Each structure stands twice: as C-alpha cells, then as structure tokens.
Amino acid sequence: METKTIHLQNVTVDGEIVIPGDKSISHRAIMLGSIASGKTTAENFLTGEDCLKTAQIFRELGVQVDITGTDVVIESAGMQKWQSPQRPLDCGNSGTTARLLLGILAGSPVTATVVGDQYLSKRPMDRVVYPLRDMGAHITSEQEELVLPLTVQGTTLRAVEYTPPVASAQVKSAILFAGLQASGTTVVHELSKTRDHTERMMEQFGLQIDEQKLTVSLRGGQDGKATHVVVPGDISSAAFFIVAALIAKAGTITLKKVGLNETRTGILDVVQAMGGQVDIVNRSTSVGEPYGDLVITASLLTGTTIEEEALMPRLIDELPIIALLATQASGKTVIRNAAELRVKETDRITAVASQLNALGANIEELEDGMIIHGPTPLHGGVIDSYGDHRIGMMGAIAALVADGPIEVKDTACIAISYPQFFKHLDKVTQSSLQLEDESG
Numbered sequence: 047m048e049t050k051t052i053h054l055q056n057v058t059v060d061g062e063i064v065i066p067g068d069k070s071i072s073h074r075a076i077m078l079g080s081i082a083s084g085k086t087t088a089e090n091f092l093t094g095e096d097c098l099k100t101a102q103i104f105r106e107l108g109v110q111v112d113i114t115g116t117d118v119v120i121e122s123a124g125m126q127k128w129q130s131p132q133r134p135l136d137c138g139n140s141g142t143t144a145r146l147l148l149g150i151l152a153g154s155p156v157t158a159t160v161v162g163d164q165y166l167s168k169r170p171m172d173r174v175v176y177p178l179r180d181m182g183a184h185i186t187s188e189q190e191e192l193v194l195p196l197t198v199q200g201t202t203l204r205a206v207e208y209t210p211p212v213a214s215a216q217v218k219s220a221i222l223f224a225g226l227q228a229s230g231t232t233v234v235h236e237l238s239k240t241r242d243h244t245e246r247m248m249e250q251f252g253l254q255i256d257e258q259k260l261t262v263s264l265r266g267g268q269d270g271k272a273t274h275v276v277v278p279g280d281i282s283s284a285a286f287f288i289v290a291a292l293i294a295k296a297g298t299i300t301l302k303k304v305g306l307n308e309t310r311t312g313i314l315d316v317v318q319a320m321g322g323q324v325d326i327v328n329r330s331t332s333v334g335e336p337y338g339d340l341v342i343t344a345s346l347l348t349g350t351t352i353e354e355e356a357l358m359p360r361l362i363d364e365l366p367i368i369a370l371l372a373t374q375a376s377g378k379t380v381i382r383n384a385a386e387l388r389v390k391e392t393d394r395i396t397a398v399a400s401q402l403n404a405l406g407a408n409i410e411e412l413e414d415g416m417i418i419h420g421p422t423p424l425h426g427g428v429i430d431s432y433g434d435h436r437i438g439m440m441g442a443i444a445a446l447v448a449d450g451p452i453e454v455k456d457t458a459c460i461a462i463s464y465p466q467f468f469k470h471l472d473k474v475t476q477s478s479l480q481l482e483d484e485s486g
C-alpha cells in the first residue's frame with residue numbers, strides 16, 4: 047500500500063492550475079463514441095483510472111480507442127458490429143462505468159460479464175438492474191444480492207416510464223442508454239435533477255432528447271452521428287483546490303476551464319453561503335457544456351446548512367471536502383439528506399467523520415449526513431483513504447491547516463480521478479510541499 051506523508055504547515059497558496067477533464071463527461075464521450083458509427087474525437091479527456099477502464103472495455107467490445115495525451119480518437123463500426131468479449135469487462139473502481147455499461151449492454155448484440163474491484167463489488171446494482179429488467183433486459187447474477195459480477199445477454203428492449211427511487215445520474219443514464227435501443231419512447235422522471243451530461247452529449251451526437259425540468263424522454267431506434275467532444279475541467283477535482291485556497295493561511299488560486307454545468311455547481315452555492323470568496327471569470331461554452339475560470343481567495347468562513355433535496359445531487363461528490371472546509375468555519379454546519387454517501391467507493395460519512403475527528407475535528411455522524419462543529423484546529427496525524435480517492439485528497443488538503451504532517455494511507459487511489467493531484471498541490475503551495483513516500 048502506498049502511503050504519503052504531507053508537510054504543509056503554515057503554507058500560503060498562490061498560482062494557477064488547469065483542472066483536468068471532467069470524469070463524468072470523459073466516460074460518456076467513450077460510450078457515445080463507441081455506440082455511434084464513425085470517428086469521434088475528444089480533447090481534454092481525463093486519463094484517470096476510471097476513464098481508462100471505460101476505454102479498455104470498449105476496446106474489448108471491438109471498438110478502436112486511441113489515447114494520446116488527453117486526445118482520444120474512437121473509431122467504431124457502430125454497436126451492431128460489437129463482439130462479445132473474450133473475458134469479463136473490468137470496471138475497476140468505477141461505479142459510473144459499471145452502471146452505464148449495464149444499460150448499454152442490455153440492448154446490444156453481445157453477451158458479457160461485468161466485474162469490478164473489491165470496493166465496486168459491494169456497491170448496489172439493483173438500482174439499475176430492476177428498471178433494465180422492466181425493459182426486458184437479461185441480467186443475471188451468481189450471488190443472491192444484485193452486485194457485481196453480473197452477466198448481461200443483450201436482447202430486444204421495450205421503452206419504460208420510470209421514476210428512480212434515488213436521485214442518481216448513473217441510474218438515469220443507464221435507462222437512457224438502454225432506451226436508445228428500445229422500441230417506443232423511454233421516459234425518466236427524477237426526484238431531484240441530477241447531472242445531465244448524458245442528455246447534453248446525446249444532443250451533440252445528433253440524438254433527439256427532450257429535457258423538461260425533472261423529466262427526460264428519448265425515442266428508441268435513433269442512430270447517433272460521430273462528433274467532436276471538448277471536455278471541460280472537472281469541478282469535482284477543482285473542489286479540492288477551492289477548499290485549499292479558502293482554508294490556507296493566505297493567498298489566491300486560479301483554476302482554469304472548470305465545468306460550470308448548473309447540475310454540478312452546488313459547491314459554489316455552499317461556499318458563497320459560508321462567506322468564501324470565489325470569482326468566476328472568462329465564462330464560455332463548448333460543445334454544450336459551460337465552463338469558466340475560478341479565482342479563490344482565503345476567506346473567513348461561517349457554518350451553513352446543506353440539506354435541500356434539490357441541492358444534494360449538485361454536490362454529492364464534494365461533500366467530503368466540504369466537511370473539511372466546515373471544520374474551519376465558525377459555527378455549526380449541518381449536512382442531511384446525503385445517505386447516498388454511504389454507498390460510494392467507501393462509506394463516506396463514516397470515513398470523513400472518523401478520519402477528521404482523529405485529527406481533532408468535532409463531527410457528529412448522522413444516518414444521512416453529519417454535523418460539523420467549527421472551527422477546530424487540526425493536528426498532524428494519519429488519514430486512511432480506505433481506497434477512496436476523494437477521502438485521500440481530503441486528507442492531503444487537511445495538511446494545509448494541521449499543526450503537523452499528515453500521513454495519508456493508500457494514496458494510489460487518487461489516480462482514479464486526479465492523477466496530477468500532488469503535482470498541482472506542489473504548484474499552488476509554491477513547492478513548499480514536502481512528500482515522503484512509503485510503500486508496503
């Protein structure tokens with residue numbers, strides 16, 4: 047296991063980072079580019095491990111996927127020409143890959159077994175399997191529980207009208223991908239609006255899709271047209287440096303080309319409510335997705351309440367780093383309606399509370415969230431990432447406010463979504479970052 051000890055006591059921050067490509071959008075570029083026949087290209091693709099798993103899976107289905115730096119070329123003869131793979135399709139740690147893939151395979155001409163790593167194999171898949179089975183999908187499991195490995199035998203599908211019981215873009219997207227191959231019009235009603243990258247990118251591929259507030263409809267049997275995708279920076283990765291700048295002793299960080307799709311910007315609303323200074327400049331839109339540069343300055347913060355149902359999907363992946371931010375804010379921060387955190391790469395409620403409390407934070411765990419009492423000084427100490435990239439990065443950023451070094455256990459997982467993370471942390475801390483690596 048790879049461990050890093052991070053020394054950043056009393057360091058100020060300064061400088062500019064070009065935030066790497068959005069993970070959700072990068073997955074979808076490979077998926078839609080593989081379904082459509084022709085040559086799709088993508089720029090600023092995220093070369094994190096999760097997206098590389100997605101790329102490898104479509105290669106195994108017979109699609110040519112070439113990645114050079116952050117440029118991707120996808121050459122596909124279309125889904126009807128895919129072949130059943132020789133071995134199980136390995137999604138690694140990636141829930142997005144697994145759930146969207148189940149929807150894609152359901153109406154494809156292939157039979158495949160979908161597997162994942164030890165963490166992903168515990169995450170619930172029933173949320174996609176049930177609606178896909180309603181559409182006629184053949185998905186079987188060797189265990190009683192609906193978890194990976196699952197085998198999909200592609201078949202003819204029929205459209206459904208479905209309201210997922212959880213607000214999940216992965217569930218919505220799995221159904222929409224299956225709906226593309228189904229007879230009739232598939233309709234998904236959402237309890238709260240989740241990220242709509244699938245819908246936006248389907249439009250870029252020439253597919254007709256109707257988005258009305260909480261309802262999305264898609265007619266089956268449409269053929270997409272290969273296209274060019276520009277991936278904006280991932281606001282979920284930017285979140286770690288937004289918080290770094292806000293809690294640092296002093297300084298300003300500029301984050302370039304960060305995706306600002308409204309279904310993802312909940313963290314900016316929360317930071318504003320806490321009194322944090324984030325300015326957005328150079329706003330633009332590329333291939334259906336808005337983006338801009340963020341300029342963040344160290345600020346005095348106050349606690350807030352994060353519980354509105356409509357807000358939760360807009361910041362779900364940012365809650366661990368928001369919890370760290372709240373330890374430095376004066377007053378109480380309440381996070382509720384976030385039970386989904388318990389079924390991510392690890393149980394992120396228990397992980398955040400136990401790991402930050404061990405450094406001196408005062409966090410009460412709730413069934414569906416947490417209460418953070420701030421401000422609390424943090425000591426140096428140990429953070430276990432539990433193999434979860436977002437917990438690992440939270441631990442590293444905590445080193446900016448801790449009074450001693452932070453040892454983060456199992457840092458290899460950070461490459462899942464942000465391979466350049468330590469390089470960027472070094473850059474904005476003006477090379478004050480001292481890292482001691484250890485493995486064993």
Ligand SMILES: O=C(O)C1=C[C@@H](OP(=O)(O)O)[C@@H](O)[C@H](O)C1
Nearest residue numbers: 070142213214215216217362363
């Ligand atoms: O669709 C996506 O790309 C994602 C959706 C979210 O998951 P849920 O759909 O489970 O909320 C998010 O947590 C995940 O990191 C990426």
Ligand SMILES: C=C(OP(=O)(O)O)C(=O)O
Nearest residue numbers: 139140141142143363390
């Ligand atoms: C939950 C996450 O991703 P996934 O569900 O794709 O594993 C994440 O990146 O925080």
